[in-house]
Amino acid sequence: MDAATEKALQFALTLSPDVQAVHVTCETDEGRPPWDAAKPAEGIRVPKLVTLPSPFRLVVHPIVDYVLKVEKENPGRTIAVVIASMVERHWYHYFLHNQRGRC
Numbered sequence: 001m002d003a004a005t006e007k008a009l010q011f012a013l014t015l016s017p018d019v020q021a022v023h024v025t026c027e028t029d030e031g032r033p034p035w036d037a038a039k040p041a042e043g044i045r046v047p048k049l050v051t052l053p054s055p056f057r058l059v060v061h062p063i064v065d066y067v068l069k070v071e072k073e074n075p076g077r078t079i080a081v082v083i084a085s086m087v088e089r090h091w092y093h094y095f096l097h098n099q100r101g102r103c
Contacts, residue, residue, distance in 0.1 A: 021048070
């Protein structure tokens with residue numbers, strides 16, 4: 001749980017009280033702390049965590065498949081997807097923060 005995640009959760013909770021957090025895991029994510037151990041800022045309730053396995057380090061496909069499944073289970077309901085993203089002030093900061101190859 002970092003600052004970007006907390007801001008995304010705050011925004012999502014303004015849209016609906018029914019919020020689900022989605023985390024895509026790969027084989028190397030075994031040692032991650034459980035979601036319940038995360039301490040969000042005061043006033044933010046911890047939403048249900050949905051963990052999606054991705055053996056090939058794909059991120060988009062498991063999320064799209066999950067959103068389509070939720071949409072099929074809840075016909076007539078609007079589904080919004082909020083993705084936390086870091087926006088850097090300078091172009092050269094992207095080299096420091098765009099290290100996604102390690103999963």
